[in-house]
Amino acid sequence: MSTHVTVVDAEGTLGIVTDGGGEIAARSPGALFWRRFRQDRVAVASLIVIVLIVIVAIAAPLVVKILGLPGPYAQNPNLLNAFGEPSGPTSAHPFGVDGLGEDIAARVIYGARVSLEVGVIGTGIATVIGVVVGLLAGFYRGWVDTVLSRFTDLVLCFPTLLFGISLASACAVNGCLGGVIQPGLPVIIAVVVIFGWTYIARIVRGLVLSLREKEFVEASRSLGASNARIMFREILPNLIAPVIVYASLLIPINILFEAALSYLGVGVQPPTASWGQMIALATPIFSVAWWYMVFPGAALLVTVLAFNLLGDGLQDALNPKGD
């Protein structure tokens, strides 16, 4: 039978000394998360890939310059054959060119910007809205919960893709609401936000309904804390882990949503580079220009896969009971 003695060292780190003389250091939640996360090599690799993609997207002009590629909008009809078909990969254009003689590698790099803008900005705003709505509904319950939950149900009823297509089509030329809604990236992000918050709100509401009955909330309330303080200082920190996990899984969904809209011709319009739009333009000429579809497709696949695997890794690391 072994015995344990609790000790505190000079730096204040709590530790337990076993009768064998070994010390077991206590770890903060963050340290525990990181310890678990870094053991998941797939998740770490996904994180590295995502970081690389983000760096490439942010530094796209520099990356294109370093690689010696022409700009993403540099049209060169001399790179089309006599029938107007694009030419394939060469040393100057490692991913080939498109139907305008534009360098596909450069456009794939710039296309990462659009995908990440929709994925990160859209998901970020949707997450904030979803958290606030879920917090209010779960905390106050009663009529507030009823109104917000039914509104959430109502929004969930909308077929998002069809709505996006309709909105983008209806506002394609002259804009809508007196020109306030103009087609393009902002509209796609708006659609992502308008319909994306509902899933987060439902999850947060359920968690808050449980958390608001916990002892630490009762204790805070008994000390005279206001509702706002309880919500945002006591309950919210406990929501961070599930919200991060869910948001990380929402990002690839939204990236695919943008790609789908652009593929259908109602998303980002040429000449702005978008992976979905590039795949759409490549479809009719796939038999003679496979590179036009393969590289944007691969970029989309890798990005979405990385975010999905990262989300799984975060879930495992932040919520080990879930294993």
Place this chain on the structure above:
Amino acid sequence: MSTPIRRRAIVAVGAMLAIAAAWFAFAASQSTSTATGASLKPALTGAGENLYNGKKGGTLTVYDSEDFLHLDPGESYFVLDYEVMFATQMPLFEYKPNNSTTLSPMLASGPAVISNGGKTVTVHIKPNVHFSPPVNRAVTTADVAYAIERGANPNVANPYFAPYFGDIVGAAKATGGPISGIVTPNSTTIIFHLTAPTADLLVNALSLPLSMPVPKSYAAPLDAKKPTQYGTSQEVFTGPYMLKSDATGKFLGIGYNPGKNAILVRNPNWNPSTDWQPAYLNQININIGGSSEVIGQQVLKGSDSVQNDTPTNTNVELAYTSYYNQLVAVPGSGDHYVALNNAHGILKNVNVRRALYAALDRAEMVKVAGGTIVGQVATHFITPGAAGYAQSGGDAGPKVPWNEHPSGDLALAQSYMKAAGYPSGKYTGSQVIKLVGSNNGNGPEQSAILKNAFTALGFNVHVANVDQSAMYGKYCGVVAAEIDACPEVGWQRDFADPQSILYVPFYGPAIVPTNNSNWGQVNDPAINAAMVKAADTVGSAASAAAWAKVDDMLVQQAVAIPWIFDTQPNIESANVRGINALWNVGSWDYAFTSLK
């Protein structure tokens, strides 16, 4: 010492680098020889095709990714409709497939007689042409008169009635009833009295489907409906073929299933002695819908079939490289240009239009469209082969600076921006250019090229690429939409007269609020006056010169930017002896085509 994980990581990174290096090595090894603009040997053009000596019998399958718009001769104007129209009906006059300039009498028994200083046209028709069942009786000139009169009926609303038949006495106020200027003294004579000496134009227009006879007793009840049901659900025919119909003449759901198929069978009342068309085929099955890419490959690699609509660049290349004898590229059939809004916004300024004209890389637009096989850089609006083409500059076009640089000249363009009041050579105003293009085919690429030209001159541009029918129907053809530029509107001449190329798209008084074909809303008083003068000019040489002058004025004012004189590629199966109607974008003539 490395841990196993680190070793695996190093191996993984090394593998990725190796793949990347291998890829770059592969890419570097690829030849760039295909990426050249080297000139090609010409494709077959259909010129000199032997119209006769075909084999009788057999069924031709026609693949068509698009549906017809109208099968009523009173409404028809779409090129695909024409193929059925001219195989199933007899106009007064018609071009033989291998001749796009000289009209031959079809229902008419001889040439039209022009008298009264060009103000009267008399036509006699063959006495023994019969309608298909259930009408069965012989065609009379009253049927021709009704066919033209119903063009003014709002329920029919023929788009050519006003521009080409508007000079007939009484036509201006016609709404479908009798027109006083059309007289039929007997069953085989019809006389047209005109308000102006425009007989030449009218005779040319008598080759349009509007002159195909329609029996009033059969069609009038159908014409009373809005829109007319004649040609929508039932019709009678005079040509060698007819849409498969029941005993009442109803073809809807029998010989035509919208969006699916159409079936042409022999007309039992057709008399070969009244027609110069051989009508070799027993039946023509038209399959509607499907991917143009797939259709093209089916036709090239299959048998007994032709593709009706324009094949994709990929299939043109495939045909040219592997099925050379199955590709016919017919030149001089039409043109495409950038429509610029002459009535609204910054493009009202002629120098801004000239700047854009000078900046646009028209050669790139042609290259993207498919290269020399599908056309040549356009330098004006009258198309090659049409009267007036040579007089307005031929291939080089009118000699103005903005027309002399097919690949664009930015410095020149900026000089016109300076002349327009922008000292930096770039636009500094706040207008955002609304550019509406097509998302079909290489439409998005054409929009991007045009946007490039605008952007180079300092404009902010909003691009919307929509379905081609919406591009015309909702935006470019709607005055109130106030679209600034449409990169690829196209015009196909209606007949061999330059008036049919220039009048409708550029005559100011012809502007209508919707379905407008004057896409740039060009309404220049001097150009309008020159058109009126040219229309009234008698004599083919003088008329050609007058229209060439109009053409020159259009380029001088840069009312639009012509960028391609079209050559229409058509593809057929190896065992098809296809005959192309050179006057009709080279589309397949079912009444001459046969199987080998």
